[in-house]
Amino acid sequence: MLAAFAVMVSLALPHGAAAQSSPPSQAGTIVSGSVPPDGGFGLIVYGGGTYSQLVTASGCPAARAVFWVTQGGTFLVYVPTTAVGAVNAGFQAAFPNDSIPANTALIGRCTPAAESGIDGLVTVGPSCGPVAMPQQGGALLPCPDKPYQATLVFLDSQGREQARVTTGTDGRYRVTLAAGRYTVLPLNPPGQQFPRASTTEATVTSGSFTTVNVSYDSGIRTAQ
Incomplete structure (x- = not known):
């Protein structure tokens, strides 16, 4: 060239x-x-x-x-x-x-600028109720959270939307953003109380990705 x-x-x-x-x-x-x-x-x-x-x-x-x-x-x-x-x-x-x-x-x-942004994994849990919880020898078996397909909105420090992304079926996402302070806003299913998740604050630095994992509450309550 x-x-x-x-x-x-x-x-x-x-x-x-x-x-x-x-x-x-x-x-x-x-x-x-x-x-x-x-x-x-x-x-x-x-x-x-x-x-x-x-x-x-x-x-x-x-x-x-x-x-x-x-x-x-x-x-x-x-x-x-x-x-x-x-x-x-x-x-x-x-x-x-x-x-x-x-x-x-x-x-x-x-030369191309190094990419920066936010990535992570979205999960939902608990995934087992008191009846559905598998048992073995009278003991409750682990019931891990599962990957969840959700939409996340990314707001800058002024509350303006800069990006939104829908996670894959594996719950993973990656979005390119400029360096700065962001609020990660998980969207809840319309008209439903669950599953739901809270917002998270994150800081992106130039040339790198910040990992933000999001956990949705399924609303299922396991036996104690």
Whole structure:
């Protein structure tokens, strides 16, 4: 993929150099092309300016942005947030003093953001009543909760619905949400007192999933 873009960049503007002066109004902007917001590569022409202006103009967060330019058939990379100086050494040598000339052709990529959200298991119990409870030698046998297919609503800190999901027959669910504080609201069957479940508060952090297991009360009461 990069090799194909390299040919296009070389044909457009050899060695990543500026062909002509860009109008002042285009400085710090992308004058042609775009960077896909969630993965993929984009061929762009930059109106000139600083490195940080390039990142801002691309519309991609600095932590996810990567840029390449070709010089003498070699790719020079710029990774805005790298802590390893050698990574950007070639790019900085080509464009010293934090200055990229007008009409410079580059390849840009906005790497996909790591997913975050909430997942878990929904169950219902007890699943056995006093009569149905199997017995062996006069002792009551365990009657574990069972997976339950239910609908869950996810509200943000302002009480606004951000997502809803219906669990599978195995009771499992997974929903993608941005980092933040959420209320997990299990919906009860309409017109019925049972089964029912209580709301749960959960915090989602960027790049990870928070597990929230939901337990519905079936309304069945076992023998004590």
